[in-house]
Amino acid sequence: xxxxxxxxxxxxxxxxxxxxxxxxxxxxxxxxxxxxxxxxxxxxxxxxxxxxxxxxxxxxxxxxxxxxxxxxxxxxxxxxxxxxxxxxxxxxxxxxxxxxxxxxxxxxxxxxxxxxxxxxxxxxxxxxxxxxxxxxxxxxxxxxxxxxxxxxxxxxxxxxxxxxxxxxxxxxxxxxxxxxxxxxxxxxxxxxxxxxxxxxxxxxxxxxxxxxxxxxxxxxxxxxxxxxxxxxxxxxxxxxxxxxxxxxxxxxxxxxxxxxxxxxxxxxxxxxxxxxxxxxxxxxxxxxxxxxxxxxxxxxxxxxxxxxxxxxxxxxxxxxxxxxxxxxxxxxxxxxxxxxxxxxxxxxxxxxxxxxxxxxxxxxxxxxxxxxxxxxxxxxxxxxxxxxxxxxxxxxxxxxxxxxxxxxxxxxxxxxxxxxxxxxxxxxxxxxxxxxxxxxxxxxxxxxxxxxxxxxxxxxxxxxxxxxxxxxxxxxxxxxxxxxxxxxxxxxxxxxxxxxxxxxxxxxxxxxxxxxxxxxxxxxxxxxxxxxxxxxxxxxxxxxxxxxxxxxxxxxxxxxxxxxxxxxxxxxxxxxxxxxxxxxxxxxxxxxxxxxxxxxxxxxxxxxxxxxxxxxxxxxxxxxxxxxxxxxxxxxxxxxxxxxxxxxxxxxxxxxxxxxxxxxxxxxxxxxxxxxxxxxxxxxxxxxxxxxxxxxxxxxxxxxxxxxxxxxxxxxxxxxxxxxxxxxxxxxxxxxxxxxxxxxxxxxxxxxxxxxxxxxxxxxxxxxxxxxxxxxxxxxxxxxxxxxxxxxxxxxxxxxxxxxxxxxxxxxxxxxxxxxxxxxxxxxxxxxxxxxxxxxxxxxxxxxxxxx
Amino acid sequence: xxxxxxxxxxxxxxxxxxxxxxxxxxxxxxxxxxxxxxxxxxx
Amino acid sequence: xxxxxxxxxxxxxxxxxxxxxxxxxxxxxxxxxxxxxxxxxxxxxxxxxxxxxxxxxxxxxxxxxxxxxxxxxxxxxxxxxxxxxxxxxxxxxxxxxxxxx
Numbered sequence: 004x005x006x007x008x009x010x011x012x013x014x015x016x017x018x019x020x021x022x023x024x025x026x027x028x029x030x031x032x033x034x035x036x037x038x039x040x041x042x043x044x045x046x047x048x049x050x051x052x053x054x055x056x057x058x059x060x061x062x063x064x065x066x067x068x069x070x071x072x073x074x075x076x077x078x079x080x081x082x083x084x085x086x087x088x089x090x091x092x093x094x095x096x097x098x099x100x101x102x103x104x105x106x107x108x109x110x111x112x113x114x115x116x117x118x119x120x121x122x123x124x125x126x127x128x129x130x131x132x133x134x135x136x137x138x139x140x141x142x143x144x145x146x147x148x149x150x151x152x153x154x155x156x157x158x159x160x161x162x163x164x165x166x167x168x169x170x171x172x173x174x175x176x177x178x179x180x181x182x183x184x185x186x187x188x189x190x191x192x193x194x195x196x197x198x199x200x201x202x203x204x205x206x207x208x209x210x211x212x213x214x215x216x217x218x219x220x221x222x223x224x225x226x227x228x229x230x231x232x233x234x235x236x237x238x239x240x241x242x243x244x245x246x247x248x249x250x251x252x253x254x255x256x257x258x259x260x261x262x263x264x265x266x267x268x269x270x271x272x273x274x275x276x277x278x279x280x281x282x283x284x285x286x287x288x289x290x291x292x293x294x295x296x297x298x299x300x301x302x303x304x305x306x307x308x309x310x311x312x313x314x315x316x317x318x319x320x321x322x323x324x325x326x327x328x329x330x331x332x333x334x335x336x337x338x339x340x341x342x343x344x345x346x347x348x349x350x351x352x353x354x355x356x357x358x359x360x361x362x363x364x365x366x367x368x369x370x371x372x373x374x375x376x377x378x379x380x381x382x383x384x385x386x387x388x389x390x391x392x393x394x395x396x397x398x399x400x401x402x403x404x405x406x407x408x409x410x411x412x413x414x415x416x417x418x419x420x421x422x423x424x425x426x427x428x429x430x431x432x433x434x435x436x437x438x439x440x441x442x443x444x445x446x447x448x449x450x451x452x453x454x455x456x457x458x459x460x461x462x463x464x465x466x467x468x469x470x471x472x473x474x475x476x477x478x479x480x481x482x483x484x485x486x487x488x489x490x491x492x493x494x495x496x497x498x499x500x501x502x503x504x505x506x507x508x509x510x511x512x513x514x515x516x517x518x519x520x521x522x523x524x525x526x527x528x529x530x531x532x533x534x535x536x537x538x539x540x541x542x543x544x545x546x547x548x549x550x551x552x553x554x555x556x557x558x559x560x561x562x563x564x565x566x567x568x569x570x571x572x573x574x575x576x577x578x579x580x581x582x583x584x585x586x587x588x589x590x591x592x593x594x595x596x597x598x599x600x601x602x603x604x605x606x607x608x609x610x611x612x613x614x615x616x617x618x619x620x621x622x623x624x625x626x627x628x629x630x631x632x633x634x635x636x637x638x639x640x641x642x643x644x645x646x647x648x649x650x651x652x653x654x655x656x657x658x659x660x661x662x663x664x665x666x667x668x669x670x671x672x673x674x675x676x677x678x679x680x681x682x683x684x685x686x687x688x689x690x691x692x693x694x695x696x697x698x699x700x701x702x703x704x705x706x707x708x709x710x711x712x713x714x715x716x717x718x719x720x721x722x723x724x725x726x727x728x729x730x731x732x733x734x735x736x737x738x739x740x741x742x743x744x745x746x747x748x749x750x751x752x753x754x755x756x757x758x759x760x761x762x763x764x765x766x767x768x769x770x771x772x773x774x775x776x777x778x779x780x781x782x783x784x785x786x787x788x789x790x791x792x793x794x795x796x797x798x799x800x801x802x803x804x805x806x807x808x809x810x811x812x813x814x815x816x817x818x819x820x821x822x823x824x825x826x827x828x829x830x831x832x833x834x835x836x837x838x839x840x841x842x843x844x845x846x847x848x849x850x851x852x853x854x855x
Numbered sequence: 856x857x858x859x860x861x862x863x864x865x866x867x868x869x870x871x872x873x874x875x876x877x878x879x880x881x882x883x884x885x886x887x888x889x890x891x892x893x894x895x896x897x898x
Numbered sequence: 899x900x901x902x903x904x905x906x907x908x909x910x911x912x913x914x915x916x917x918x919x920x921x922x923x924x925x926x927x928x929x930x931x932x933x934x935x936x937x938x939x940x941x942x943x944x945x946x947x948x949x950x951x952x953x954x955x956x957x958x959x960x961x962x963x964x965x966x967x968x969x970x971x972x973x974x975x976x977x978x979x980x981x982x983x984x985x986x987x988x989x990x991x992x993x994x995x996x997x998x999x
Contacts, residue, residue, distance in 0.1 A: 032901075036901075349876075349880070350873070350877070350980050351978065351979035354979065385871075388897050388930070389930020390869075390897035390926055391871055391927040391984070393871050403982035413982065466893075472875070857968065859968070862918060862919070864921075865906070865907055865910050867903060867922070867923050867924065867934055869924045871926040872926035872927075872980065877976040878924050878961050880972055880975075881968040881972055881973055884973075885967050895899075
């Protein structure tokens with residue numbers, strides 16, 4: 004048995020200003036009761052342009068161009084802070100305009116119910132066919148059928164009960180009713196259903212465009228919107244799913260619809276996971292289109308408060324669930340929460356049922372879940388309407404549940420909310436915000452090793468259907484994939500990863516270390532922890548040793564014999580050329596940061612050591628599951644020169660991804676702020692500085708004598724080093740020890756020694772040795788003679804990037820070439836200052852002299 | 856004695872605040888007579 | 899406040915009178931809760947629904963204000979968690995103003 008995986012996620016947004024005014028329930032209700040209302044007249048004045056909707060930061064988060072947490076950095080109101088250069092095309096999806104939707108509605112309309120004015124339609128055809136993937140839609144030929152003119156459309160609307168379609172407040176088409184008196188086939192109902200079908204088909208096409216899935220591979224589709232299709236004899240007969248699969252050419256798929264108000268998508272995903280895990284189907288797609296009725300839902304309040312009509316976006320998504328590929332995040336079908344009929348309706352009863360109960364059953368705590376995604380409604384939409392910040396309320400409820408269970412102190416609530424949550428970014432489209440918008444980001448964060456577990460929660464208000472007062476909710480846990488090999492091992496019960504822990508020599512009692520080891524073992528069933536230096540604990544096997552030295556010797560023997568895959572010790576004499584890459588949790592956003600390096604000596608020359616540390620750090624991050632770690636160099640002596648060498652390596656073909664400082668001036672040289680924020684994946688430092696940093700990040704909360712945070716000083720990494728030995732300190736407490744054991748296991752599973760050898764080989768192929776050799780013969784010697792200064796000028800240009808010890812020599816070099824220059828200290832390090840007119844020439848000279 | 860004792864109570868709950876049924880339980884415990892209970896939903 | 903609910907409250911007030919009928923609110927934040935309290939007391943200030951210009955004179959309380967009036971165990975079980983989630987003081991202060999008028 005293995006878990007199903009979250010193989011792909013795609014999203015679509017379509018603007019619907021006119022739909023909101025004519026089909027949205029709020030405006031339609033107003034038109035019914037008060038056709039001449041001021042509100043209806045005023046609403047179009049609050050419409051956003053398509054460009055403004057594209058630039059709207061929450062929409063960019065929805066299609067994957069920014070992370071939802073990036074919204075924390077963007078000042079509210081977001082509608083006044085649109086992103087410059089925002090694109091309609093995103094990592095996981097796309098944003099389309101309303102005219103496209105009308106074209107799609109006509110294309111997916113099998114029964115010739117949609118009429119569009121030929122003058123409106125003609126220019127649209129090309130626009131639609133040019134959208135990625137859409138040229139494959141056979142149904143696009145529908146756009147050429149049943150041409151209509153305005154007179155025919157007007158007659159349909161005025162005489163035949165057709166639903167009018169407007170664009171920019173001009174009548175451009177209509178949807179005809181499909182029956183004379185059948186309430187399930189009125190023009191209004193059909194319009195809603197065609198909007199849902201068209202937008203869901205569009206989202207499915209995004210999935211096929213952006214992910215590995217091919218249309219003919221889809222075995223089953225579950226549609227989970229909030230619409231109903233059928234006729235008067237079976238008003239909710241269905242099947243949206245197959246009608247949508249048909250559009251995208253999923254000829255091998257069957258499907259069906261699942262409903263539970265806003266909780267529908269979470270139910271559908273659990274069902275999809277079950278269908279895959281049982282082996283019934285291999286590739287299941289869960290999808291839903293948008294709800295035209297909910298456009299402008301709270302627009303009365305938005306108009307009253309002078310906001311734009313923010314509810315102008317139809318949302319849609321398509322999620323691919325498939326069999327374990329050894330990479331994609333797992334759907335933990337054994338950690339599923341459900342609101343039971345007998346659970347009760349109070350908020351705590353609901354949260355107990357959908358959050359606490361499944362975690363308890365799996366032996367997990369709230370703290371074991373890195374992020375939660377509940378109802379991700381954009382607060383900018385809901386707050387003016389009096390519904391508050393719905394996602395934050397959910398995160399607070401989860402935190403409060405933790406308080407009531409004794410997991411956190413009440414005073415910790417704000418930090419828990421910060422850690423587990425993110426700002427809401429989804430349109431208020433009912434089922435759309437409910438848990439699923441985060442799945443694309445979640446998948447990427449897990450592939451990058453940024454989070455390990457996330458809980459996806461759907462909640463629904465069943466009482467709106469007037470059949471029951473019951474509430475509804477369902478949840479499931481997504482977990483990073485440990486990899487095929489590890490998964491197979493644990494499933495066969497054969498070889499687990501064996502990590503030894505030397506328990507002697509700490510400033511804490513032995514029981515503290517044993518406790519850490521037990522925590523690590525409990526958190527990972529694929530882990531065997533062996534205690535070295537004491538007897539068996541209640542849970543773990545122990546190997547006795549007389550003292551710390553004897554324990555280290557025993558550890559070495561066990562590593563050599565293969566009894567252990569990795570080990571954790573408080574001290575180890577690594578050879579020259581091997582140093583450790585530590586890992587901490589940075590305080591600003593709780594990001595994990597690799598610090599390269601923290602103990603040991605990778606090279607005797609400082610700059611060479613920094614360069615080697617960067618390569619070790621990359622190897623280590625890769626072993627822990629970051630395929631493309633970003634690298635930043637802490638702003639220390641030698642960093643500029645090390646950066647120059649790394650950039651030269653990159654130019655010569657060594658793959659390295661530089662991080663960009665979060666400070667305004669950017670660059671790969673990292674400031675203190677970047678440390679706190681965990682900006683790069685790998686922070687390069689010398690090992691003395693790294694050692695201090697680890698201690699700071701691990702013990703700032705405890706007063707220093709107890710290291711409570713992070714994963715310790717990390718494994719020793721070297722070009723030809725074959726063992727995985729992770730270092731902790733004598734002050735490391737149980738949480739750090741547990742983290743260090745997990746870190747060691749990751750390094751062993753990830754094949755760190757081999758990866759390190761490969762990284763160094765690749766760097767050497769790009770000229771590492773020659774570049775490091777050139778350091779020994781650096782330009783210090785060239786400027787031994789004293790040069791007279793050229794006539795003094797006003798120096799107003801700064802040149803950064805030169806090492807502090809070479810700064811005077813650089814000035815001399817410029818003087819020698821007749822350029823007046825002065826050394827100084829800029830805000831990020833030493834600078835050479837020259838006059839504006841000399842700037843280009845100075846840069847040139849410094850480059851030639853290898854100062855830059 | 857609770858001020859709710861013997862009173863007729865109309866409940867306007869909120870899906871994202873306190874839902875109607877939760878309020879019902881509370882006011883019934885104080886001897887009120889619930890004559891109407893609903894839950895509003897803004898999302 | 900939902901227009902359908904305005905009509906229901908109006909009918910109930912006609913039936914039971916504004917002395918015997920109490921409205922209990924569960925709103926998620928202060929402004930909306932205050933708006934509901936105002937609507938049932940002095941009429942719909944947005945002039946959108948059946949209570950526009952109809953001062954029923956009903957007293958409305960938010961559930962948080964009735965903590966001491968109900969069984970503490972029931973309150974804890976049904977409402978306790980939301981005290982940690984919502985801005986209790988702001989909601990109470992806002993709703994209270996409309997009873998004083």
